[in-house]
Amino acid sequence: MKHQESFTHFGYRDVPQAEKVTLVEHVFRSVAPYYDRMNDVMSFGIHRLWKKFTLQVANVRPGHVVLDVAAGTGDLAIGLAKQIGASGHVFMSDINDAMLNAGRDRLLDAGITNVSYVQANAECLPFVDNYFDCITMAFGLRNVTNKLAVLTSLYRILKPGGKLLILEFSQLSLPFLRKLYDLYSFQVIPLLGEWIANDKASYQYLVESIRRHPDQDTLKAMMQEAQFEDVTYFNLNAGIAALHKGYKY
Numbered sequence: 183m184k185h186q187e188s189f190t191h192f193g194y195r196d197v198p199q200a201e202k203v204t205l206v207e208h209v210f211r212s213v214a215p216y217y218d219r220m221n222d223v224m225s226f227g228i229h230r231l232w233k234k235f236t237l238q239v240a241n242v243r244p245g246h247v248v249l250d251v252a253a254g255t256g257d258l259a260i261g262l263a264k265q266i267g268a269s270g271h272v273f274m275s276d277i278n279d280a281m282l283n284a285g286r287d288r289l290l291d292a293g294i295t296n297v298s299y300v301q302a303n304a305e306c307l308p309f310v311d312n313y314f315d316c317i318t319m320a321f322g323l324r325n326v327t328n329k330l331a332v333l334t335s336l337y338r339i340l341k342p343g344g345k346l347l348i349l350e351f352s353q354l355s356l357p358f359l360r361k362l363y364d365l366y367s368f369q370v371i372p373l374l375g376e377w378i379a380n381d382k383a384s385y386q387y388l389v390e391s392i393r394r395h396p397d398q399d400t401l402k403a404m405m406q407e408a409q410f411e412d413v414t415y416f417n418l419n420a421g422i423a424a425l426h427k428g429y430k431y
Contacts, residue, residue: 190327193390202327203303207278209384210254210325214280216379218255223378224371230257232418233320236349236425237261239416245269246315251304251336252276252322256285262318263294273314275300275307276322305331309339320349324395333408340430346410352424353397355417363422367392398424 189196192205213220221229236258242248244267250259253274263272274289276282279301286299302308304319305328317336326332336346354360367389375385396404398415401424405413410428417424 191394193387193394199327203277206325209387210278211280212381212384213375213379214255214278214284216381217281217284220375220378220385223374228419229423232349232423232425233257233261235416235418236318236320236347237265239425239427240265240316240318240345240347242266242270242316247271247273247313249273249275249307249309249314249317249339251307251317251319251332252325253285254281254320254322256289258318258320259285259297260289260292260294262316263289263296266296268296270296272297273300273309274298275302275304277301277303305335307335307339311338312341313339314344315341316345316347318347318349321351323348323350323401324391329396330404330408333405333410337408337410337430342430344430346405346426346428346430348401348405348426349423350401350426351392351395352401352417352421355421359420398426401426 188199190199190202192202197205242262242265246266247270248262248266250262250272253259253276256274259272259274274285274297282299282301289297304326317340323329323332340346354363371389372382372386376382402413402415405426405428411431413428415424415426
């Protein structure tokens with residue numbers, strides 16, 4: 183009997199699991215030069231407040247060793263590097279070399295040197311067990327093929343007592359805003375992508391990927407399934423985004 187290929191979603195399309203990594207890689211390679219500008223335009227700069235809040239919750243200390251997964255252009259890594267000081271170290275990890283290179287160039291230009299850069303798949307990170315004091319992941323989980331595999335990988339490399347923070351787009355908690363949010367997401371954001379990045383299709387995918395991402399309680403349950411404890415979440419701007427926090431004991 184012919185082997186049945188496993189499928190996953192790429193936005194609203196169903197694609198073979200083996201193809202998703204390549205498709206996502208193409209999206210972020212295309213948008214990398216415009217990523218920061220588009221984030222500011224799409225969110226009216228609010229994403230910076232979400233990341234500032236994430237850094238406050240992370241509350242890492244001098245000397246800590248921290249990992250930022252799907253680090254992109256380094257917004258969180260910059261803040262983390264400042265918090266941990268010269269005695270600590272940040273690892274920036276991203277599967278996409280274009281995004282990772284953009285982040286590396288940005289941090290080097292800022293004179294930040296307590297950072298290492300690792301190109302790696304979040305589903306199988308190349309770090310030893312029980313290594314990191316804190317792990318952050320902002321706007322990356324929805325793009326992976328196997329979310330539970332990522333969470334399990336993160337749990338393995340986190341120290342006992344360590345903290346995981348996942349900042350991600352989520353589901354609005356105010357139903358009356360959903361039609362307006364959908365209108366902006368599906369009609370405006372792809373046009374902004376075409377105008378600023380000359381890439382409407384990639385931003386159409388990014389909008390669709392938000393809608394396919396698990397809601398707040400589902401992601402909380404997935405973190406618990408990966409053995410994280412004391413899992414909580416904070417809704418940001420009525421749930422447009424949410425910050426999930428969990429611990430390894």
